Amino acid sequence: MLRQTTASFLLLFASCDGLAQDSVPEWLAKMDASQRSLNYEGVLSYQYAGSAHSLADRVYGLRVRHYIKDGLEYDHIETLDGPEQEIVREGHDVNCVHAGPKLIQRSMQSSQSGYKRYYDVDVGGAGRVADRDTVRLEIRPKDVYRLGYLLSLDKETGLLLQSEIIDQQGRVLERFQYLMVNLEPSSSDELTAQRLMPSQARSQLASQENAPHLETPDGRDAEPPPWQPSWLPAGFTLAQSDGQFPEGLSYTDGMAVFSIFVDSLMAANNDTLLATEGVQRRGASVSYTTTLPDHQALVTVVGEIPLLTARQVATSLVWVN
Structure with a gap:
């Protein structure tokens, strides 16, 4: 996480309008909505800890492209270091709300449901990531069965620009951070289709979210596991x-x-x-x-x-x- 240069800088922004404590649910909802409404491209770094819980020497560069077209999401992620690989997710319905966002929406209406019962969430101040002003959310678990999070959201759009996942001992297990992000990429149909077309020489992982219903041989929906x-x-x-x-x-x-x-x-x-x-x-x-x-x-x-x-x-x- 980028550190502010002085404690006074943190105190100044922690008291700014728009970063009030009661805005936490709205910031989380804004973060989720940004994934369903924004076209963007960017380059980010990804770091993860191994068995020694150290981020050293495990840094990777990734290029990310995200587009919305005709109510569907398209994502293209490619590695910038080591062997060339790419992941393509195609045609996810932006109106499909998964269980996680549903719980966040529910918790906006009641403090006794959703994440509020299991996490303490605070606005930790403002910062800057990828040359954009950010708001930082500090998410701390209330029990030993969850991990903690530090999230930096774009102040204008709510897009997640930096994330750290932290264990019970306060060690950073994983971090991703945009180094450069463009929120106004070219939206021409030809360019979008070209950039999201996977290379035949690279690996492609189909989205599990778009897999068809599992069916039995007679065409009935699959039963829950026993x-x-x-x-x-x-x-x-x-x-x-x-x-x-x-x-x-x-x-x-x-x-x-x-x-x-x-x-x-x-x-x-x-x-x-x-x-x-x-x-x-x-x-x-x-x-x-x-x-x-x-x-x-x-x-x-x-x-x-x-x-x-x-x-x-x-x-x-x-x-x-």
């Missing part, structure tokens, strides 16, 4: 809707998201053990895998949550009729 967690941190709700149940289940509290996946413990043909339990980390993301021998199941929980949370969710799974 398992469910018996424990969740307070405030987390199922993120899926419209009767869609992919291979895993995702949960969110409006800020954090994690997913649960269950695979067979043994290989189908020769009863060979496929995997053992373990932990993988990358920045704020953790993947915890454990075995449930009684159900011949290999359970994996993945998300931007503490390891404690992932472990307790994974070991709480029960099978239902």
Whole structure:
């Protein structure tokens, strides 16, 4: 996070009009709305901590393009360092409101719902990122089952320009920051289509949000999985809707998201053990895998949550009729 040069500079901007404490829900809603209404391009840096919880030597450059056309979102992210890679997300409906933003909207109406019960959120002052004035939000969890966030939002549009994810010990696990951003890119149809067209020589990841309904062979919608967690941190709700149940289940509290996946413990043909339990980390993301021998199941929980949370969710799974 960019630091202000003097304490007086912080105090000056912390008291500015428009940065009042009661504006926190509005800033969060503005941040979400900016993703559905703005065309922008930019270059950003991404840093993440490894097992030693250090950001050193793990810095990557990315170019991001985001366009809205005919009510649909298009995103193109490409790496600027190392092997050439790109991610393309095509045709996401801007009117589709996911569980996280829904919880934020709900919390704007009641202090007893949404993120307010589980996070302390304050306006931490003003700053500057990518040559634009910003407002900083400090989001601190009220329990040990969540991570903290420092967000710098563009003061004019609410666009997220810098984010830090922080663990319970105050260590920065992950940071992204725009170094340059253009909020008025060319909007010609030809240029937009050209820039969002993935190269055949590079990798492309299709958006999971646009995957079709899972169906059984007779055309019926897929049934929910036969398992469910018996424990969740307070405030987390199922993120899926419209009767869609992919291979895993995702949960969110409006800020954090994690997913649960269950695979067979043994290989189908020769009863060979496929995997053992373990932990993988990358920045704020953790993947915890454990075995449930009684159900011949290999359970994996993945998300931007503490390891404690992932472990307790994974070991709480029960099978239902």
